[in-house]
Amino acid sequence: MFAVLIDQFWALTIAGLALGFIYVLISLGYTMVYGVLRMINFANSEIFMWGTFGTVITSRDISHYTQVSEPATGFKLAFVLLSSLLMSMLVAGLTAVFVEFVAYRRLRMRGTNRLATLISAIGISIVLSEIMRLLTDSRPVGSPRVLEKTILTEVWGANIRLDTVITIIAAAIIYIILERFVKLSRMGKAIRAVSMNEDAAKLMGVNLNRVITATFLVGGLATGAASFFYITVFEYTKFNIGFTMGLAAFTAAVIGGIGNIRGAFYGGLALGLLEVYASAVLGTQWKAVTVFIILVLVLLFKPNGLFGEAVQTTRA
């Protein structure tokens, strides 16, 4: 049972890190919105799913890149990769802003109860996934292999592939940029101010609506970047992939302490590794079950996560 785990420990670790960085970026979408609104962004999983379609359509239809094309090199490769990364971030960012506008804004302005907002958010996420299901006839959509899965080197018997290395490095860079943005920029300070104390922030002249839109946008951009890396590693997408990824990323956010950006980082990496090790031991069909059990255990024993506020006591 554990033989696979021991044999391929380093290979699994690298795969887990790549997956973990994807989770880090998606869970930013959950954690930032939670920080500001004290609400789970239910549609984040579908924002992720739309982002993956942004990537696939850019590389396939806009860049006319197919399975049979010559492997791109140099400038063309960089162009296809960058344009699909930007496109998936753009698609996901705009979807997130749309979600805020349609599902959250009106209810927030009227100050109705949380239940209404939750239901409205789950409704919009169903709408997003159903639109994609009808557009794609429920079929999976493959992505052309833009980045060749070249083996760079071998460390302790584990192949280090180009796509995983790029995913890890680029995702880390994007995470650092976003974290710096929230920490240093004027808008980032406003976001943190609102998440600390909404009323005080308003009194200090922070434009609440703009901050909330910006939060959704930044969360969406991070999620969109994750979509791109997901496609780079897994090379296919479907209308329902958001669910498992969303649940896992949410679990990651909870492990790290939801509402806390640094927590999302550690939580994402921890979950990525745990999930990969667990599926090596138990088999991949139990992956989602493992994640769910981890979520319940964390909520049971450490509901405020590694770095977070105490979710048990803060009620809005």
Place this chain on the structure above:
Amino acid sequence: MKIRNYWNLRDWGAGIWERSGRPARVLIALTTIFLVSLLPFAGASFLATPIAAYDAVLVYPVAVFVLMALGLNIVVGKSGMLDLGYVAFFAIGAYTMAIMGTTTSLNTWEIMPFGIAFAMIAGVILGLPTLRLRGDYLAIVTLGFGEIVRLVLLNSSWSKGPNGIANVPMPPDIGPLKFKLDDQKVFFWVVLIMILLTIWMIRRLSVRRPGRAWEAIRQDEDAAELMGVATLKYKIWSFTLGAAIGGAAGVLYASKNLFIAPEMFTLNVSILILACVVFGGIGNIWGVIVGAVILGYLPDRIRFISDARLLVFGLVLVIVMNFRPDGLLPRKKREKAIVKKGAV
């Protein structure tokens, strides 16, 4: 706020009810029950459904949706907790029926208590760790739970994996009433009785201690706790009661369908039931029934909707919440603000 009486169907209905004396109320109730139980005979009228058989549609989705929506309404409407994994309890009931029905000699009515019990146990197991947390956590954990139950059924050998379980026995005949696959009138009547029992149970509970506790929890959980309401206990009660009704619906569904497979129990079912509750009016039994009847029936009546039914239901959730958050038949205004006056 402007009062628009013509728009408020609930007050109109409640007015008639409150003005009539006891004999008139019994008469109204019995007439309604009688008329509804005649519904399966109306197959030749404009109600007929183009694709599926009319009496089958009346059982599933319509009547089963009403039953499940009433169950979910205890959780979402009465005590204000969002349960997005309601299908899990339905699945547990259905699989209890399928496994016990094919391996033991017990019949549907004897398995029913087991199905209900297993669903309730699952409700307690899920509720204990999560009901202490805030509503959003419950929502996402139940969402996951619904999917996990399906995955476990899909990947386990005892549930026969993706092949599902066939040859689930039908319920035994009740005297002259025979359960048949091509004529589902009796099934409809059975579900109708279950619906009536559920309505009776909810109406009794809502004016007693649990109902008042749920109402207090829904309005302000902290205040309720300070006033000495054992919030966790009543939340778990509400959750498991909802689960029990879902389980009962599942047992009957498996026995009616004769075959069940994991893909019948996707997240979509939970969302459909939630849409029924929300559309009709969260918390109001009659609203929930109307919502479930409309949303269960229309996709089978109008072909266009059946292709995109989930899209329509998603839109229903967003639009209703944003523009008419109390649904078609909202709960009484005073219930929104204060606990019911007549509660003893």
